[in-house]
Every structure is written in structure tokens, then in C-alpha cells.
Amino acid sequence: MDLILIKNGHVIDPENNINDKFDILIEKGNIRRIDKNIEPFSGCEVIDADEMIVSPSFTDIHVHLRDPGQTYKEDIRTGSMAAVAGGYTTVVCMPNTLPALDDASLIRYVIEKGEEVGLCRVLPAGAITKGRRGKELTEMALLKDAGAVYFTDDGAPVMDSHVMRKATEYAGSIGSFVADHCEDLSLSENGVAHEGEIAAALGLPPLPPEAEDTMVARDCIIAIHTGMPVHICHVSTKVAVEVITWAKAMGAEVTAEVTPHHLSLSDAEWLDFDCKAKVSPPLREEEDIEAVRWALSSGIIDFVATDHAPHAHHEKMLEHHACPPGMIGLQFALPIVLELVKKDYFDMKRAIEVLSTAPARKIGIQPPSIVEGRKAELTIFNPTESWEVNEESILSKSKNTPLLGRKLIGKVKYTFYDGKIVYKG
């Protein structure tokens, strides 16, 4: 369809301060006109967006797409399908694949595969260390030239502080940055569930919050001394929030993300002993959840990233010590963030910012924006429509989430990427 008219949508674009009802005319994929009351032309497809919000599409800088090596869990096609169903048009996939993304040819492989699928922008993060073994730095400059948008050993921390310091300097010096999965392995040991009343009552091996907090502190201190950027992955504790607040006040170039599950689910998810609750870092207590919500509201936590971590059914059925940590998230971020708007933690503009503009800016891509002349890259969602999380509604290859069977409010109706409709819900 050459002409598409989006009628009566509430357009919210934090990039250029639009927050009002407008009609949007898209011609051959380009935003031709944004105006009050554009009359439909003959032969023009009309999308009735009354009661809906039209926003720039979302960016998720932390997803696991499992390609190469574990495509029985997810692949770049199914991951892209879940992404656009969640309103995302840019995803950054993690290098904890088999083999790890520690070589330029593997970075190129992911980019080419993403382009072949063509549903959204798939950008790889490169590994910090060869084989993610935590010892020898990768050739970050070559990986960056091949298209790696940042560096992380995610799934595992960089335990050696000297290696982390060198990595931070190297990545920063080439105009990139490192992101750390903050977990001191000597403190987390064989922990499975957050150390607290629930783990104690259920007899689950406890994982103390100090494992995260000490590592966040170390990385912040490295950022302060090197003057280089450090990004903290999946912040989940109240103490980590305080440490990041302090580092930012010291002028450190520290940024932080929070996942939808750490914003909404507590360690009470363990009460039925279902390992779908197992994730790293673990689901925490109410006080931690409250802290990360307010930190997202104030900007101490910069944006949301899903840490979408698909695992096969048979893997999540294993006993708690053997089951891999992780839960999917690409389709749940929007409803979970909208719930926080409803509960008055922040407004709709901030909601769009944390899903869209802020993460895009972090990885140095031009944030999608609803302006005349730009290619249409936007998401239309109904903020009040409820839907059930089940095997059919989840488009990811894996269905591992404690949300199975629950109702969420907020549904993506259309996602536009590169001027085309790539998802219709």
C-alpha cells in the first residue's frame, strides 16, 4: 500500500516534544504529513488509531537471540518476530552464543542474518574477552568496525578487575563502551533465589544481593577513575541504585538499565517451586522493586532493557540447580511499563523515553522520531487493551516466563519498520 493514513492517534514523541492528537500520512514508507484532520484519499489504507498511542518504535539493547549455536531456544527470525510484536524495531543481541561473538566474522554473520529476516534492526554486542573466558581482551576495534555496538561478557561478569579496567579504557578509547553483568561469583556461589525469607522458607540456595552490589560499586569506581563509560546491565537491588546514584553524582559516565521482570515480579514467584522464576540476577523483594521503579522514574536508571533470555521447555523443567537462568521479555516490556504509568511512578512521555529514545541514544543510533520526511518507524499501541500471555500469543520460540496464563494490559497493534508494517496485532 503506497498511502497509509493513521487517524486520530495520540502521538507522543519525546524527541521533538509532540504530545497531542494528530493524523499521520505515510506515503511510500515516508512520513509525508503530520496534521490535525487529514482527509483520507481514495486508495489510501486508513488505520483508526482512536484511543491509541502512536510513538517512535522501541529499542532493546539487551536480548539473547541464541544464534549461532542454540537455535532450538530462539533464532534471529523468531527473536525478530517477538521484538516487533513487542513494539521494538532495534534489538542488540548478546554475545553469549556458541561460539561467543568474539570475532569480526561472527559479528557480520549476525548482522547479515538480521538483514535477511528484515523485520527489525538486529545489532550485535561483541564479547569483552575471548570466548567470554574473562582473561584476554577481544580485538574490540575490529569488532566495532564489523558492526558491534558495544561490548559485554553478559551471562557472566568480568571477574578480574584489571581486565575490566583495561576493557573499559579500550572500549571508551574507540568511542564505544562496556556493559557488565554485575555478579561477584565468589558471593553468588551456587545461589538460586534471592537471599531472603522466601529462599529460606523454601530451602532454596540463597543468592545474596551483595553479589550484585559489590560488582556495581567496582565498575562505578572504574568508570570514575578511567573517565570512560560503563553500562550496568539489569540493575535489581536498592543498594545498587544507591551506588549508581553516588557514581553519577561523582560525574562518572555510568548508565544503567532495568528489566521488565525486575520492575514487576518478586521472589514470591518461587512459591510454587517453578524454575520459570529462575533468572540472573534473581527476582528480589518488594523494597528492591520499589527502588528500581523510582530510579527509572528519576533517571538514575536510564532505560528499560528486557534481557529477553529464551530457554527450551525441557531446560526450564530441570531441578533448580541445573536449570539455566533467564526469562523471555520482549512482548512484556510495554504492558509492564504502562502499569507503572497507571500507578503514577512516571508519565507516558517518560514511558516512551525509557523504551525508545533513551536506549537508542545510548547505542549511538538516531532515535526513531515521528517527523515529516523520515521513514516511518513507529509503534501504535492500545494502552487499555488486555491480552493473555499464552503459547499462542508468545511469538518467541521459547515460552519461559512466569507470566504464562496471566493477563497484561497494553497491546501493540502495529509496528512500522523501514516504512513498512512489520507487525499487526
Ligand code: DOR
Ligand atoms: O537470566 C539470565 N539469562 N541472565 C543472564 O545474564 C544471561 C541470560 C541467558 O543468557 O540466559
Ligand code: ZN
Ligand atoms: Zn546478564
